[in-house]
Amino acid sequence: MSWVCLLLAGCAVGPDYKRPEMVTPATWRDAKPVVEDSLANVPWWELFKDEQLRTLITVALTQNRDLKIAVERIEEARANVGIAKADFYPSVSILGSTGFSTTNADRAGGPGLGDLFKSDSFFGFLGLQVNLPFLNYDRITNNVRVQDARYEQAAASYQETVLRAAAEVESGLSSFLHSREQATYYAESVAAAERAVELSLIQYRNGAVDFIRVNDAQTVLVTSQETLVSARANVAFGAIETYRALGGGWEIRGDGEFVDKATLDRMRARTDWGDVLSQPQQPESEHQQ
DSSP states (O other): OHHHHHHHHHHHHTTTOOOOOOOOOSSOTTOOOOOTTOGGGSOHHHHTTOHHHHHHHHHHHHHOHHHHHHHHHHHHHHHHHHHHHHTTSOEEEEEEEEEEOOOOOOTTSSOOOTTTTSGGGEEEEEEEEEEOGGGGHHHHHHHHHHHHHHHHHHHHHHHHHHHHHHHHHHHHHHHHHHHHHHHHHHHHHHHHHHHHHHHHHHHHHTTSSOHHHHHHHHHHHHHHHHHHHHHHHHHHHHHHHHHHHTTTTGGGGTTSOSSOHHHHHHHHHHSOOTTSSOOOOOOHHHHHO
């Protein structure tokens, strides 16, 4: 009897069943509205509100050679897009040729000039060639798309270069400042280790301790000195990294040329470069002054 009731109840519910409507919230309960001026969207150097730091970043973005290369690649990609779009337009060419021809021989029966330079021997041709690229429309369209994608790639590479240039300045400054602070503490550690060696020697001479105590103190002193040397080297490395990130070093070239003399001689032997590969040299008197 129970099986029959369940079967009847299932048949009664099945055909008339309707899925209940559920009201879903538009947002998560703990969701917060997106703030456009979030700190995540602000350049890291703007957070410190340091005018000197802003100046360093500006100098880095202005003098960075990698950034200038990225800019030129964007311009190249933009020009390639224009060149690809130019293939959609028809091209017109004017063709022509002129000359003299003769089939007469000289009196001896051999080949000669004959009447080559007479007016009847002159011939000429002039024609117009028009190229309509409507049959290559799909190929040109795809080429434009390829060049446009390369332009976007160059733009993304430029943005990456900007971030990398700023990161190099941050890394160099951080390494320089932290290493300099560490070197100060390590110098104090070396001074304390030297004092410990002096005290252990005094105790050893008075018979208060054995020589193992002196040896241990000297080992600590040598280790501290090595750490101090490494810290001072890191200070120099941080300064060099910061200097390089700011675009420094190129002015050391002075009046010298970018390319070595042997390479310049090979290039000038192959091609007339004019004044492109060389710069006007100053007189000796000016250098001596």
